[in-house]
Amino acid sequence: MTAPFLSLDAITRRFEPRLILGDRIAARLGARVENRPVRAVTEVSLEIAKGETLGLVGESGCGKSTLGRVVAGILPPTSGTVLIDGKPVIEHGRKVTTRVQTVFQDPYASLDPRMRIGDIVAEGPIAHGLASKADAPGYVRDWLSRVGLDPDFAGRYPHQFSGGQRQRVAIARALAMQPDLLVCDEPVASLDVSIQAQIINLFLELRRELGITCLFISHDLRVVRHVSDRVAIMYLGRIVEIGATEAIYRDPQHPYTRALLGSVPKLVLEDDELVRFETISGEIPSPLAPPPGCTFHPRCPVAVEACRREVPVLFDDSDGRMVACHVRAMERAAMTKEGSA
Template sequence: MTGTDQPILETRALSKRFSIGTRFSSEGRRVVHAVDNVSLTVRRGETVGLVGESGCGKSTLARCLVRLYDITDGQLLFDGDDITAKSLAELRPVRRRLQMVFQDPSASLNPRRRVGDLVAEPLRVHAKLTSAGIRERVAELFDLVGLLPDHVGRYPHEFSGGQRQRVGIARAIALNPDLVVLDEPVSALDVSVQAQIVNLLADLQDKLKLTYIFIAHDLSVVRQVSTRIAVMYLGSIVEEGPSEEVFSAPAHPYSQALISAVPVVETTPSGRRKRIILSGDVPSPLKPPAGCRFHPRCPVAKDRCRTERPALVEHKSGRKVACHFPASV
């Protein structure tokens, strides 16, 4: 599904920092720069894929977007309304329209409650329905996600991983949200089950007119489902653009390295993709490098990269790249 120009969610220089340690420790309090200066626009009806290595800040950003984490700096706008500093009471109507599916379905479902009750919980809190109306809606949701009516009385441990994730999806769409943030929804599943969940999400998007933010480290899955791609490195977005353009001609050196690692079928020797191996480890978010955060591992870094941090700049092609020396865009 393609998006429109009307944004449903927008971040402006959004940052999230965590303080660790105490004044009683020898090192004092230290600051983790988990998300730093992220500006992102999500339009209605599209799927924005968010990719990057483990620890780059994808899940932290996801929790900021649904206000499970307070935001340190910047702004978060949902459907034009600034929700950056709204109280829990003020966020209540927003919760109906902004939902999240978590990575681990086992951890996100209360093992002591029946799954029918778990799916019904947001209806009891937010929807003005009778008990009969709630039961009817739960049955409808189970049917939508491919679960059987008699599953409502079972506990999470009685399901497979894929079925548990279907329960999580049913709970997320219970209130007919506008936007669903999917935090690595298939990474804990077998490959065959991943395909089933991805197809289910696509069907639900068409039926319910949903907008998705799809977070994953599997670039093949992201390419399949996403309209646009945003690539994160050490808490910041380094490249953003239409999915096929980013995959076919990545402009940032980090994007090039990520995409070169995606397995492909080599039909001829000339069709082989050159693998880019990055040197070193990802720097600590406790002490990010000066200048471009990627420069210690970048194969094309120059002196300017070590001292001047590049802004995320939009080029004529519509691609946004945070690099002093991007590939042709």
């Protein structure tokens, strides 16, 4: 692997609920007030090479969006560092680079309804000197046509566009800042299937043209498989498995990855085939009170005693794949012993 372009080192992000007035007074007076922080992201380290797309998947509440916001410099991490090309994204709690841009899930919420889309796209580049005020209209027209919108739409307002077109505007706004890294947080989740396909195609095309590096966050395992070179699976704030996309989809090693992939509905094309649903029992525990040890152990079909006590760390499984699972680690150890014997 070449030198990492983006590197995250032990990122942790906690959210501490604000105490209500009564509790604050009680705390001042020395009472023990419970204030449990939510650990949205716990010690996540990963790297993305230049031009690579890393898919980040997981279910609601696993911390994938929080991690995306930390990478994008929108949220400062509680601890840990995010470096792009060796330079920090955030310093003293403030974003210090324009090299990372974000495309958000909801194109209805992420575009200011009172601004014309031309101004939405031009605002950042003008503020950061990428285009002068005089050049801005031409610059905007160029980006609008690159994302497949009629440049003459620049004078229109967001409400005059459909969901798919709005997402194109959001992509144009992000790319007009000429970022090196694009964080896409569920960019197609709110779109219809046929529009989703158009936006995925646009993304693939622009990525090839511009050589952009991307962190692609999604809960949709099918979409992630299609666009990512590597994929990371998160569960309750931690990465449980990371590696080359095809290898993971073909042969998942972490029991959670396996269960998650088994849960994805497949297109059934055989008559009278009764689909077997491989379901994971139970629900995702609350991040307020995560189980001790491996956070997946209460739902895990293969959990052993160690899983209840110790948090598994990511270990190198094979071919650059990392897995955080005690059971898999033991299997691996047994295999190497057999191999050397």
